[in-house]
Amino acid sequence: MTAPPDPGPDTWLATARARVADTRLGPAAEEIxxxxxxxxxxxxxxxxxxxxxxxxxxxxxxxxxxxxxxxxxxxxxxxxxxxxxxxxxxxxxxxxxxVRVPVGPALLGRILDPLGRPIDGLGPLAASETMPVERAAPSIIERDLVTEPVQTGTLVIDTLFALGRGQRELIIGDRATGKSTIAIDTIISQRDSDIICVYVAIGQKSTSVRRAIDAIQQHGAFERCIIVVAEAASSPGLQWIAPFAGASMAEYFRDRGQHALIVFDDLTKHAASHREIALLTRQSPGREAYPGDVFYVHARLLERASKLSKEKGGGSLTALPVAETDAGNLSAYIPTNLISITDGQIVLDGHLFHEGQKPAVDAGASVSRVGGKTQARALRDAADTLRLDYAQFLELEMFTRFGGMPDQRVRDQLTHGARIRAILGQGQHAPARLVEEVALVLALQAGLLDPVPVEAIGGFRLELGALLDRKVPDIVRHVQTSGQLEPGQRERLTETLTRHLRARAP
Ligand SMILES: Nc1ncnc2c1ncn2[C@@H]1O[C@H](COP(=O)(O)OP(=O)(O)O)[C@@H](O)[C@H]1O
Ligand SMILES: [Mg+2]
Known part of the structure; x- marks a missing residue:
């Protein structure tokens, strides 16, 4: 043993000596x-x-x-x-x-590739943290029940198939039936809420992605959104990673007690990239040539959507996966898988879309398996009988289409039903506030819309927001913050609507 090195004036030498002494010499193994x-x-x-x-x-x-x-x-x-x-x-x-991606508030307002690299030309990300793209879903005890609503701003969904924070709701339909539009409008609707939105584009054409981004930038709160893009031209690997990467970026906020919403647009294309990779790596193909684990891949992904318990901060991650069907066939492999994994589905119908009923939601085939419990009180009370009335109207309409002179009662029912259908229609990128939805349904159920021509209802809808802000600002504030409509307010609101509609009549 030699004496310890003399610290002396040149301590750097001592440090160097110590480091040399610490270095283990000899062969090191590295796999190449x-x-x-x-x-x-x-x-x-x-x-x-x-x-x-x-x-x-x-x-x-x-x-x-x-x-x-x-x-x-x-x-x-x-x-x-x-x-x-x-x-x-x-x-x-x-x-x-x-594989890891950057996470954190620095990602807000940015457009990224699935590895978290900016593609918006706004310079590098200032994110210091990373998270693996594959993370375990919260366990049962870490979860809480889904009880708070997400305002989608699309009346037919908010009234009939309400969405809750932490829920997974599938948006499914043929191509070009308005699936992306519903998802994007839901993101736009969060401009008035505390929910952070992540939009993951998988395997879409650049023009479609551009349209989605433009819509959110123009109408929504883009500074609280993250866009993750794996275009159709991206490698299958990047497309495969994209939804998982987006989920990790959204979970960052959920795990800090905040609320997030993620759109996977769409998982049919994701399944196709999974199949492509599986076939190229010579895994054995199963039904429709998908490998056997495609169900597990999507279940693993969607299980990450959750409402966390109070002990875990109470944050939530709501997921809106999108799936494309072929000629309305819901029983193909990927659609049935996704329907069974999610807590409900919004089914869009090509025929309705072409008849001009937009959003083309098929009220019979859509369902929310969490639904009613999460709905804002004000809307739940108002929308109570809407579903049944609408279903009866559709049946009655079919029945009376083949002639005959229906009696007055049936004629009234048809008149009313046509008004239901009219308020369930809605233009794109114009999500409604809760109070507007409540007022519309209230006007409908009080029979105030029955004398209004169907063509005029769209116009009434457009002026409704400003009318409420002008005439009953206190009710607007109360409904928007508490989600409730008190009995006295209900009467005043009905009164305001009656007076307005009477003045409006020709
Ligand atoms: N509620 C709506 N009102 C008017 N146009 C709509 C509405 N929903 C969708 N569209 C239009 O229909 C087309 C297809 O919609 P998109 O959401 O891209 O369908 P998908 O995602 O199902 O392929 C788009 O041009 C879109 O602007
Ligand atoms: Mg689309």
Missing amino acids: GRVEHVADGIALVSGLPGARLDELLRFDQGQFGYAQVLDEGLIGCVLLDAVDTVAAGDRVRGTGDV
């Missing part, structure tokens, strides 16, 4: 793999026996991929970026970590 084959965004890698499932792998020039399949001697690696720059013979190293 090799790309054997690369095609279609998938690399087969050999020589990394220590790699784990979902581990992030790093290629020669800094490109990343993750280990999707671990076979004996060969790893199926899904490439995440610069897909065409990886070539056979390249070297690969494990990182010992899984």
